[in-house]
Amino acid sequence: MSTPPTVAVIGTCDTKLEVLLFLKRAVQSTAVCDAILIDIGSYDPSDLRDIDIPRSDVLREHATTVHDTPSRREALETITIALTQLLARLHSTQSIAGVIGAGGSGNTSVCTKAFRDALPVGFPKLMVSTMASGNVSHYVGETDITMMYSVVDVAGINPILEVILGNAAGAISGMAKRSLNRADLKSSRPTIAVSMFGLTTPCVQVATQKLEELGYSVIAFHATGAGGLAMERLIREGYFVGVLDITTTELADELVGGVLTAGPHRLEAAAKCGIPQVVSVGALDMVNFGPADTIPKQFQGRLFHHHNSAVTLMRTSREECSKLGQIMVEKLKGAPTNKTRVILPLRGLSGIGKDNGPFCDAEADGALLDALRSGLQCPVEELDVDINDPSFALMLAKALHELLQANGQ
Template structure:
């Protein structure tokens, strides 16, 4: 019989975990309730006690109990993750589920993030509301998030329906899907894109697929790029065509003015890091490095000096300024300096996104020249610098980028002469 793990604080949420266990077992699936309570009250309705979770992490509950609330929560977060990972590796669970507020969400999703993409993970949470971002909840994993609508303070018509839906969601995945990602026989390439590089990137995707390569696109806003790099580090991706590195610009604004723009995610710090550490075949460019995206009511300083265009009614794309281009380019080249194996760097001559050619809304030659000059002067002999005429966001440019990716895969021994363009 298949088993779904339920993570819950069984001192305060004992009614909720009992309800979810009953819902799951009614569907012919076994349920394993794991207690992660850290409060002073006794727990009930669990299958795995908090003491067992703590002992698996090398301590006893008696050692942990006198600590502060924050210390206990911090330890239990890691202990629960360790215990869940152990259950997964032993083949004892087929899905994982939880429901709760902030503390339980952090506990449960920290454990869920230890499990591979494709493994069923469902979190019903109070955190999924308002302007809160999903970084805290999902990180770089495929956690299904269900808004709780109200707080989990016992069983009522709302909480019962939300939890029933969450249980049905997890049961459905366990019964009918829930397979961990596995590579097939084709070489796999990750390609980064966003709307402003979509034409060029999709042309590259089409060309790579025509040549027999499986391609996965990743949106360079938030966590897309870092998820791609983690998948490459995990051996699920054979090469990266990193056409769009826009997160680096958003990261700069977050550090500089305390506001990051729409496309920022905390995992931006991993861009051009994990893939490089694992020496993944890489062809990189500068797509999206030249602009930042802000809501029209949250514009950055110095707007009187800037050129910009509306992306929609609430969001604007703003060309960065020459001095900002110097600092953004330095962030990029600092990462390039750490590359210790052969990679290709493609530089466009007529813009790093759409609307940036002469006469268009975001044309600013000094900014583009500043970035391109820094790339050319990066000084790392492992980087082959290739000038590709035209604008990055064109079909012709994307096809050429795909061909350079094929060259890189062949030079690194990932593919042989069977793929010819």
């Protein structure tokens, strides 16, 4: 019989040993996976017999000890680095097929940070947490961590927690077992990343269809902040031969203070990795906010469009558009000019920015386009249509195909 896959159960054994041992045995009782227990606590518990990797061995990965650090914050940072290095090693040697953590806010912070940094997208990761019923975006980030709310405190076994942990054990065991048999995330065809938004969807659909006809596999990322982060991460991890970055709207949220920012490093991965990319200015005519009553007071008097009950869009100003152009120029400076092309629509950046649309503003759009024309070192092309015109989408697809062919793809 083949060896069953191993799940790493991770937590603070000085305070949660009973819970973690229950979880370890619950995984083993599935008869699908084996389990090892990793201790990331602050102190060694009195009984170490059932701990497979004690905290001293975890810390050895970082060549330090928690006792060397003067504060809780620094202690958590130390154990997080050590756990990250340990999990990366265990993954690289195929010693584990899944990870599961259980605990409160401190343990959740340590585990999820290590899961994000050490383990690739697609590797099974589950976190049972007292924090999982709130906003978990800072725990999950751009990865595929599964968060499960513990309902009760993770402090001693009781009938409710037994059910929750049993479900979690079954879930991670099933994921780990399946991960051994699944295909790699990469397609057999050359794969392209494309960024999209509701208001650039027609463009993305036509470009995607054309690229698929040309023999590519196309993966779309919704430009919601997390989508842009995920796309940039997978570009860095080498999943794509090229990028069609149609919808760069997350840059506007980062600049102005919208809710869908992808952080300060959006539009940088392809340039740093030196892979072919075609970039446009999709939905840079807007900043995203939630319901109207959540918009910060400093934006009173601006032009808004109520996209739906949960999303309010604000038109970017001439000054903001000029600054966005300068930001794009700076981000694309390091990109190989023979692998980069910027293509601009002259009659609207989104579905509501075209002629007679509520966000039609030729002056603001012109400030963005002028900043790009004057600053970019890579080739720039223009088409006298709005971004969702089929001819513009086909131009984007053709340009990326030409870049890929010229660079041996």
